[in-house]
Amino acid sequence: MTTTPATRRPRRPGRPGYDLDSLLAVAVKVFNDKGYDGTSMDVLADRLGLSKSSIYHHVSGKQELLELALNRALNALFAVTTETGATQGRYIDRLEYLVRRSVDILVAELPYVTLLLRVRGNSTVERRALARRREFDAFVSDLAAAAAEEGDLLPDIDPALVARLLFGTVNSLIEWYRPRAGASPDDIADAVIAMTFDGLRRT
Amino acid sequence: MTTTPATRRPRRPGRPGYDLDSLLAVAVKVFNDKGYDGTSMDVLADRLGLSKSSIYHHVSGKQELLELALNRALNALFAVTTETGATQGRYIDRLEYLVRRSVDILVAELPYVTLLLRVRGNSTVERRALARRREFDAFVSDLAAAAAEEGDLLPDIDPALVARLLFGTVNSLIEWYRPRAGASPDDIADAVIAMTFDGLRRT
Numbered sequence: 112m113t114t115t116p117a118t119r120r121p122r123r124p125g126r127p128g129y130d131l132d133s134l135l136a137v138a139v140k141v142f143n144d145k146g147y148d149g150t151s152m153d154v155l156a157d158r159l160g161l162s163k164s165s166i167y168h169h170v171s172g173k174q175e176l177l178e179l180a181l182n183r184a185l186n187a188l189f190a191v192t193t194e195t196g197a198t199q200g201r202y203i204d205r206l207e208y209l210v211r212r213s214v215d216i217l218v219a220e221l222p223y224v225t226l227l228l229r230v231r232g233n234s235t236v237e238r239r240a241l242a243r244r245r246e247f248d249a250f251v252s253d254l255a256a257a258a259a260e261e262g263d264l265l266p267d268i269d270p271a272l273v274a275r276l277l278f279g280t281v282n283s284l285i286e287w288y289r290p291r292a293g294a295s296p297d298d299i300a301d302a303v304i305a306m307t308f309d310g311l312r313r314t
Numbered sequence: 315m316t317t318t319p320a321t322r323r324p325r326r327p328g329r330p331g332y333d334l335d336s337l338l339a340v341a342v343k344v345f346n347d348k349g350y351d352g353t354s355m356d357v358l359a360d361r362l363g364l365s366k367s368s369i370y371h372h373v374s375g376k377q378e379l380l381e382l383a384l385n386r387a388l389n390a391l392f393a394v395t396t397e398t399g400a401t402q403g404r405y406i407d408r409l410e411y412l413v414r415r416s417v418d419i420l421v422a423e424l425p426y427v428t429l430l431l432r433v434r435g436n437s438t439v440e441r442r443a444l445a446r447r448r449e450f451d452a453f454v455s456d457l458a459a460a461a462a463e464e465g466d467l468l469p470d471i472d473p474a475l476v477a478r479l480l481f482g483t484v485n486s487l488i489e490w491y492r493p494r495a496g497a498s499p500d501d502i503a504d505a506v507i508a509m510t511f512d513g514l515r516r517t
Contacts, residue, residue, distance in 0.1 A: 203514070203515055203516075206514075207515075255514075258514075262516065263515065263516055264514055264515070264516060265508055265509070265512060265513070265514050265515070265516055266516070268505050268508060268509070268514075269497060269501075269505070272496075272497055272501075272502070272505050273505070273509065273514060275486070275490055276483055276486070276505060276506060276509050277509075277514075278486075279482065279483050279485075279486025279487070279489070279490070280479055280482050280483040280486070282482075282486065282489075283478070283479070283481075283482025283483070283485065283486055284482070286482070286485075287478055287482070293475075294472060294475055298472075298475075299475070302471050302472070302475050302476070302479060303479060305468055305471060306468070306471070306476065306479050306480075306510055306513075307509055307510065307513065307514055308513050308514050308515045309468060309513040309515060310468070310509075310510065310511050310512040310513030311406070311409075311458075311461075311467055311468050311471075311476060311480075311510055311511050312406055312410075312466060312467070312468070312511045312512060313406075313465065313466055313467060313468055313469070
């Protein structure tokens with residue numbers, strides 16, 4: 112395959128115009144559209160308007176693109192676990208902070224988190240990502256257990272189940288949230304927190 | 315392709331041993347594993363240990379199998395909307411009832427609902443299913459709006475967003491719920507209701 116001009120944006124001839132970040136953004140979009148397994152390097156090269164060798168200038172192959180994309184989502188989520196709001200104060204407040212910031216990250220990194228949440232463990236890279244997701248889930252679960260210890264969590268509810276339901280709610284955003292349509296990210300974060308921490312029923 | 319004996323269960327030779335329900339159950343499992351678009355009639359016949367003509371004895375093709383499967387999930391969910399619990403009493407209680415029963419149905423019809431929730435609208439059958447899903451969402455949204463009218467819903471929250479978040483939580487079960495592992499369906503329904511209607515924070 113030879114270098115073909117991109118059809119969607121003007122570009123100087125012969126200048127690919129991609130750095131690693133913008134190449135990754137396109138690759139992630141293709142992975143989300145066609146599935147990672149269904150995306151060949153030929154398809155990627157075609158969509159990027161690049162030769163395969165131009166892609167290999169940036170990365171060793173599609174597996175490296177996948178790993179970079181998954182790590183971008185995971186690193187953003189893990190960064191939150193070390194922020195002050197997640198490490199100081201009462202545990203229920205740390206848990207709430209973590210949920211709110213996770214909504215922020217889902218919205219800011221939507222394609223990357225979408226890719227992460229669809230990973231099924233078909234390769235070493237995917238299994239490593241799943242292991243890090245489990246580590247994150249355990250962090251959430253531990254916060255919920257500690258909040259229960261402090262007497263701030265609804266009683267008689269399994270902390271691991273709390274973690275799953277909270278992130279079930281948060282992660283559902285990838286199914287329906289679309290930028291520039293409807294509620295703002297802050298409105299959504301407020302609504303998630305209000306529903307899950309205060310409850311929908313006005314008593 | 316000729317009729318090949320099934321490897322997983324004993325069966326009298328030459329007797330397929332499937333009625334429409336059991337054939338559908340296998341087809342749905344294959345659709346969920348390989349994706350509907352990635353499943354050919356040959357693959358289905360192979361997995362069923364049937365000839366394609368034996369399948370055509372039951373249905374006109376894989377599209378009919380898809381439609382039957384999606385309707386099974388949708389009909390179960392819509393049946394709830396006409397039950398007394400969803401049609402009488404205060405709206406906040408109707409909403410709670412609908413959520414609880416939807417958890418029941420997700421658990422009882424897990425493979426069918428999983429298939430439904432992955433539909434992307436690639437065919438007329440899929441678009442019809444999506445239209446019915448939107449109709450169901452509108453029913454939930456209307457209950458939330460009416461509950462707000464009655465003053466029973468957390469104020470300042472968009473009823474359509476409430477519907478999305480509630481069913482985001484419920485639908486997340488397809489990602490992690492596995493029969494015979496961990497919490498019982500009733501425990502899960504209790505936890506979903508407790509978190510979303512009463513809130514996790516003990517005040």
